Amino acid sequence: MSEKTFPLSKERLEEIIKTYPTPFHIYSEKKIRESVRALKKAFSWSPGYRNQFAVKALPNPRILQIVHEEGSGTDNSSLAELLLSEAADFRGEEILLTSNDTPADEFQKAIELGAIINLDDISHLDYLAENAGLPEVLCFRYNPGDLVDGNDIIGKPREAKYGLTRDQMFEAYKRAKDMGVKRFGLHTMVASNERRPEAFLLTATIMFDMAVALKERVGIQVEFINIGGGLGIPYRPEEEPLDVVAIGEGIRGLFQEKMVPAGLGSARMMTESGRAITGPAGWLVSTAIHEKKTYKDYIGLDSCMANLMRPAMYGAYHHITVAGKEHAPIDHVYDVTGSLCENNDKFAIDRRLPKIAIGDRVIIHDTGAHGSAMGFNYNGKLWCAELLLREDGSVELIRRAQTLDDYFATLRGFAGSII
Numbered sequence: 578m579s580e581k582t583f584p585l586s587k588e589r590l591e592e593i594i595k596t597y598p599t600p601f602h603i604y605s606e607k608k609i610r611e612s613v614r615a616l617k618k619a620f621s622w623s624p625g626y627r628n629q630f631a632v633k634a635l636p637n638p639r640i641l642q643i644v645h646e647e648g649s650g651t652d653n654s655s656l657a658e659l660l661l662s663e664a665a666d667f668r669g670e671e672i673l674l675t676s677n678d679t680p681a682d683e684f685q686k687a688i689e690l691g692a693i694i695n696l697d698d699i700s701h702l703d704y705l706a707e708n709a710g711l712p713e714v715l716c717f718r719y720n721p722g723d724l725v726d727g728n729d730i731i732g733k734p735r736e737a738k739y740g741l742t743r744d745q746m747f748e749a750y751k752r753a754k755d756m757g758v759k760r761f762g763l764h765t766m767v768a769s770n771e772r773r774p775e776a777f778l779l780t781a782t783i784m785f786d787m788a789v790a791l792k793e794r795v796g797i798q799v800e801f802i803n804i805g806g807g808l809g810i811p812y813r814p815e816e817e818p819l820d821v822v823a824i825g826e827g828i829r830g831l832f833q834e835k836m837v838p839a840g841l842g843s844a845r846m847m848t849e850s851g852r853a854i855t856g857p858a859g860w861l862v863s864t865a866i867h868e869k870k871t872y873k874d875y876i877g878l879d880s881c882m883a884n885l886m887r888p889a890m891y892g893a894y895h896h897i898t899v900a901g902k903e904h905a906p907i908d909h910v911y912d913v914t915g916s917l918c919e920n921n922d923k924f925a926i927d928r929r930l931p932k933i934a935i936g937d938r939v940i941i942h943d944t945g946a947h948g949s950a951m952g953f954n955y956n957g958k959l960w961c962a963e964l965l966l967r968e969d970g971s972v973e974l975i976r977r978a979q980t981l982d983d984y985f986a987t988l989r990g991f992a993g994s995i996i
């Protein structure tokens with residue numbers, strides 16, 4: 578069981594709402610720091626281990642500063658993300674660019690930053706050399722095809738647009754070496770919200786075997802093995818958190834067995850988890866503004882899928898509680914909806930909840946990763962604010978809510994004023 582708690586009392590929450598009206602995401606600095614430390618501990622056997630926090634999970638520079646203070650790097654997949662990393666004072670090889678179908682300006686910025694560049698295809702090598710130059714450290718993203726089975730979020734590697742096949746890997750490293758690249762790593766990302774520990778052991782096995790084969794066949798010695806992100810979190814209260822220490826220990830055993838005898842014992846481990854770092858540290862706080870009874874009972878919130886798309890997009894479960902009603906009887910069944918003109922704009926379907934009154938503060942859990950980050954403006958729905966709950970209990974606004982002015986700002990060719 579994972580306990581689904583919210584770090585604020587109803588009274589404290591109401592006080593905060595006086596300054597920052599709902600809806601907003603609120604993130605716990607304490608929980609974020611704890612998650613980075615837990616992962617670091619799990620891989621403490623690997624000198625130089627680093628988690629490259631996946632910026633796309635929570636692209637806010639205040640959050641990036643916090644993970645940076647805890648020793649993380651970043652994993653970036655767009656120009657905006659590279660700029661966010663730079664703004665949060667990440668430098669050089671703390672920054673990793675893992676993109677695909679990559680435009681030249683991303684490569685150029687990554688080269689300017691001295692970032693590690695992770696290539697998604699062999700053809701990107703020439704494109705990179707022509708458009709930006711070659712980096713100091715390079716890796717390629719391995720797509721192991723049928724060796725891994727995938728899940729609903731990430732799909733099957735064979736069907737995925739990412740990465741190079743096994744044969745292409747040898748060709749790509751050889752070509753990069755011939756072009757003059759001196760330092761190498763190895764990357765893959767084949768898991769998403771993966772909750773089976775053995776999946777990470779399988780990934781590590783595949784990667785260590787590949788590192789050994791690269792040494793034998795191409796004569797390169799990889800400096801790091803990046804097994805990607807994808808560590809799952811318990812979205813449902815009945816689920817257990819992943820035992821990252823056991824995963825780290827399992828990977829250590831495989832490292833000893835495969836890498837050390839091959840003379841690759843100096844390679845360091847790297848991960849790029851986003852969800853496991855900030856996911857459980859965030860909550861979307863909304864207010865119930867409507868109750869509707871038709872064939873079903875509905876509670877309508879002042880937020881919508883523009884603020885949290887995962888339930889609509891993946892049918893994902895997010896736990897819901899009501900502030901001040903944590904111990905009330907769970908004797909109602911509701912669909913909890915947002916206001917977007919899409920029938921799938923439902924945060925929960927047939928969810929057992931306490932009786933909800935208009936004005937109640939409805940708290941959606943585990944929104945700290947791929948929550949606000951997946952925001953969009955369809956239907957003219959606006960991004961909500963993001964707040965940081967500091968370790969001392971104070972609250973800091975780290976993104977103001979988008980306004981209609983922001984939304985209309987890019988319109989051209991229209992003489993009138995909209996607001």
Ligand SMILES: *Cc1c(COP(=O)(O)O)cnc(C)c1O
Binds near residue numbers: 631633652654768851
């Ligand atoms: C999304 C992504 C991640 C982070 O995934 P999580 O599920 O948040 O851990 C890491 N690496 C790459 C390349 C990604 O696309």
